[in-house]
Each structure stands twice: as C-alpha cells, then as structure tokens.
Amino acid sequence: MDERKRKILKAVTRDYISTAEPVGSRTIARRYGLGVSPATIRNDMADLEEDGYLEQPHTSAGRIPSEKGYRFYVDVLMKPQELTAREIQKIFAALQAQQVMQDIVQESVRLLALLSQYTAMVVAPNLSRGAIRCLQLIPLDELHVLLVLVVDPGFAQSRIVETSRPLTAQETARINHFFQRRLSGAVLADIGSSLLGEIREEIDDEALMSEALNLLVKGLKDIKKEQVFIDGAIHLLSQPEFKDIEKAKGLLNMLDDERTVWSVLNKALGRSGMQVTIGSENLHEGFQDCSLVTATYELNGEVVGSIGVVGPTRMDYEKVVAIVEGMAYTLSSLLSDSRRH
C-alpha cells in the first residue's frame, strides 16, 4: 500500500470516527490537504475497497472503514497521544486518595468512563497471590464472630460468620494464635488442602479446629471472588449507532450481567498488555458491533486484573488506547510501588 493510500485510509477513518457519516472523496480532498483531486482519491478509494479496507454502505454513499480497515488503522496508522505526566499524576492522586481496594477500583472505573466518554469496565485485582497480613477472630456474641482479614496490599475485609457452637474466649484466643502463627504472611492461593491439613494435625482439639477451618473457608470464599465494576453505560446512548433503542438495550443487558463482563475482560487476562478487539474479532455474541480496548494491570510484576473500554467499532481508538494504557499503568504503579496497607 503506497503512502497516499495510507493517508487516505487514515483520513477516512479519522473523519468517520468523528462524524459517524460515510466519507466521500470530495470531503477528503477538501478537509485533508493531500494535494490531489477528488477523482484521484476516488480511484485510490476504489482500490482500498477492493483490498477490503473500506466499504460502502450503498453505491451512492461515501466509504467507511471495514473491520480490516480499523485493524490496519489501529496497528499501523494511528499514534495514540499518550497522556501527559501531569494527567497521569492527576489520576494517580485520585486513586491514591482512596483507602480501600474496592474504592480504588471504583474510582478507576469512574475515571475511565469519564475520560473516555465510553463505557468502562474493571475487574478488581485477584488477590490470590496476596499475603495475609492479619487474620483474626473477634467474638461478637454466642454464635457469631467477626472474621477480620487484611491482605497485603490494600485489602481489608471483615465478615460476620456464624459458628456452629458457642466458643469460649479461650478457644477464640487459641484459634487466633494459630492463625497468627501459621497463616501470617501466607499467600492466599497457598491456603489449599495441604496447609489446611497441616494445621489440622497441629491441634489436638478436633472439634475446635474444624470450627476454625470452617470459619476460614467461609470467610475466604468471597474474598477470593473477583468483582467486576462498570461505569458510563449511559455514554453508549450518545453514540449514533445505538440510536436504535433495541440495540442499546441488548448491549446494556449484557453489561448488566457480571458474568458476561467478567468473561469479556478475562480474555484480556491471557496475554498481558494492551489489546484492541474490533467488531467480530470479539467472540462474544452481542459485542460484535463493538470494539473493546483492554489492558492488564500488575501487582509486583504479576498480572492481577484487567480494565477495558467498550464502544462502537467507530471508536476513537487514538484517545481510548492512550487512556486505557495510562490507567493500567497508573494502577500498576499504585498497587506495586507503595505497599500501603
């Protein structure tokens, strides 16, 4: 593909992204100074269409990029304007102001939607590799204890658990002691049957230990659960491709289902880094008119979660890629850099 054709493809894509209208040869000639006449551009456009980069909604309309066209634009033509250090700094500050992991994640999904003006999704970090920093029972009444868990980094959760029999203060202290000794510093993912078995052997009072394990298992279950957050769903309604309310409803319904969003974002978890999925490249039914920009973020060098932005295929990739990249980068630094709490 020669230089001029590239320029034309780029111009068509840019124009279509910003106007949502098929672009004609005249417009290109006028708006983007290529120094050639509309007729010449028409010839090149015909070639580009033949090669599958452009398509025509109907014979007498302008051209729009095909998926292949977008793909080429994303991979070769565009140059995402990276966020400035100042912008990164602002995001970092906004996130750092949050106390708990959940708030950090919620703030980042909010920012992502706000900045991109599309719909943002974030899966909260998987803390399987997090280390237990504090695990403690606090007795509340006869049958309830509060199980408090602090995981490094940034995760504190308490949960009320029902015991199957009243525990004495002494028993509670004993369990706490064990937790402290055996589990402090342990990585969540390692608390598998083997460690549990070890602990079991270490205690004589069978009933008490089974109680403690029971509590632990119950409490850990929903801590390991990965949570998904989305924000900015409403921005979809501003896109002309969703002026048809049925289409919008379809997509919004999918976004309402956590499992769907989760599985979409998890595709991104596979390989680390930025990833752009365009239209039917997306295997998820219902997302095939959309594009997805996703990125993973890390904790101590390990991928622990992913973030993403959904929009129509006619998405402002240059902007969104920069934002998603910047956000993922900021999240990673925030999580890894300061082992805050």
Added chain:
Amino acid sequence: MDERKRKILKAVTRDYISTAEPVGSRTIARRYGLGVSPATIRNDMADLEEDGYLEQPHTSAGRIPSEKGYRFYVDVLMKPQELTAREIQKIFAALQAQQVMQDIVQESVRLLALLSQYTAMVVAPNLSRGAIRCLQLIPLDELHVLLVLVVDPGFAQSRIVETSRPLTAQETARINHFFQRRLSGAVLADIGSSLLGEIREEIDDEALMSEALNLLVKGLKDIKKEQVFIDGAIHLLSQPEFKDIEKAKGLLNMLDDERTVWSVLNKALGRSGMQVTIGSENLHEGFQDCSLVTATYELNGEVVGSIGVVGPTRMDYEKVVAIVEGMAYTLSSLLSDSRRH
C-alpha cells in the same frame, strides 16, 4: 362523580396503563362491560375531561388520564393487590441470606427492580441510632491500624487508618480498653463532642487520647454516610415514553447522580409510610414526567431509610404500590425482628 363515571375513569386508566395508547369510547364499551353504548360513554368522557380527569392528545384521539386523573385513581379507585404471604416469605428469605448490611440493601434494590420491572432506588439505613457492639483497633504496621466497627444491627466495617505516630502494643491495648468500656453499647449519634470530651478527661496521656479520638472520628465519618443504590435503570428504556433517546438520557443522567437520587428519596423520609408522587407533583426538575412510589422502612420503630420505584406517570400503580409496600415491610421486619449481627 357518579358511579358510572368512576368506572369509566378506572377503565380508561387501566387500559392506558397497559397499552400506552389513548383509549376511545368504543374500546371502553367493548372491553369493559358497562352495559351502555359508546355514545353514552363519550358524553361522560367529555364531562370527565371538563372536570380535568382526562385529556386528549389531539382532537381525534382517545382520552388519557391527566395527572389529576391518576391521582384520583391512586387515591380512590385502585386497590393494590397485596403480595401474598408466600411472596413476602420469599423476599424475606432472599434478604436474610445476606450477611452484611450493604448486601441486604443491594439485594433489596435488585429485587425491587426485578419485581416491578421499573427502576428501583434504596437508601441504606441511617445507623445513627445503631448501638456500637464492638469497636477495636488492630495494629497492622508502624503507622497503620485497622479500626473495626460492628454496629447493631447488621453492620460491620473495617477501615485502615493512618496514625500520626507509631503506637506501642500497650497503647493500642489501652485504647481498645477505653473503647470497650466507654463506647460499647453507645448509640452512634450520641458520640458527639460531649462524650468525646468526657473520654478526653478520663485519660492522662493527652497525646495518646487525641490519637484515639482522631482515629475514631476518621473511622466513623464514612460509616455515618448514607449510601444510595439503584438498579433496573435499563427498564426505563422499555417504556414507550422513553423511546426518544434524549429523554431517556436525561433521566438516566439524573439517576447516575447519587445526590439527586438521595434528595428525591429523602423527600419520602419526612413522613413515614407509602407515598405516591405523580408527574409535576414531583418538584425535582427532570422527574416531572415520572411518577415515584416511595416508602420508608424502620428499625425498632424508627424510620431509618426509604425505598422507591421510578417509572413513567403511566406506571402500573396497583402492582408497584403493592411491591414497594411489601418490600418496605419486609425490610423493616428483617431489621427489627432479629438482632442478627
């Protein structure tokens, strides 16, 4: 207003609610057996229009209820079909399965939206009158402690707080001791300056105490904050009155703003019980094409929060009123009845 006119108003309202189409005299005569001819109904309808209960979108269309008509329908004509004991039981079970207050509230807003098929809003209970059941510091590292608070009923929250200087284990224990002795059982709202002052006097180590108070104040702040949840916003898009996407966007934008929702629901907190707000009765700009069904729920006989459903003025009041009432009732029983955790 004579009996027949009431029947006609009721029929028009019912029909319009279910079809969203203006209702003609012929339809009434055919579908609702009044035993009179369309001409007679036409006469009565003209009277009803004169009196302001009905209106005509244009001269050659059927009638639709005016706001006054809806008001009369809600206050006099309709009879909400109360939820069955079985249904209440189901809701109760679903809520009771939740462990933490936040989950209870989220589950109830989800149910409310699901059952009503409109948009549901819930403000989480104000726990100012809740009693402290457990308040404890757990040291994490040099400059961070975990402040754990359990309030009766159903509220457990932990928060990581930064201390201004490292605390020794002994100091922590001392603070905990004080918290235990002075605050256990105290009502959150009462922890004002007076009680804080008292505590201050009771400790000799000025620096330590100010540290403890500082922690307490920081920790309590966001616990007292009232949270708002909404769900089912997408249902709005199914309503023909929001087929115009701009209208839908306007309302959805309002619903995205917590403060707006909060202030709408707080109107309901004023007087306890069920309340239906129709169209322009709603003082909130942007909600004036909508109706609102709200109710308060209680904790130990005291109003602590409210729930609500938003929909078009052409809302199925009979159904929604029953659901909102049932849900508020269930929430109240759940909170008051069992002092669970």
Added chain:
DNA sequence: GTTAGCACTCCTTTTAGGTGAGTGCTAACG
C-alpha cells in the same frame, strides 16, 4: 498517472392523497 466532465445510483426528504379511529353534535327514542 492525474483530472475534469458527466451520466447514473440510490438514499433522503418532501409532498400529496387516502385511511381510519375517534370525536362532537343533533335528533330521535323510551
């Protein structure tokens, strides 16, 4: 290889006419 000219396509908007649901009015009926 590039460009001007031109016929052609086909979407979009406008206009006009027809259709039908529903009304208000009048006059007749019990």
Added chain:
DNA sequence: CGTTAGCACTCACCTAAAAGGAGTGCTAAC
C-alpha cells in the same frame, strides 16, 4: 331526562410518488 343512533368532521398515520442531492464509476483529455 338520560340514552342512543347517525353523521359530518378532525387529524394522526401510512403509503406512494416526486424532488433533491451527495457521491460514485467511467471516459476522455491533459
């Protein structure tokens, strides 16, 4: 006097036809 049949009238909605216009592909000339 309330009720009803009959009828002219209104007006949104639908459909078809006409006008308009943006953009193309092709051809021939530069």
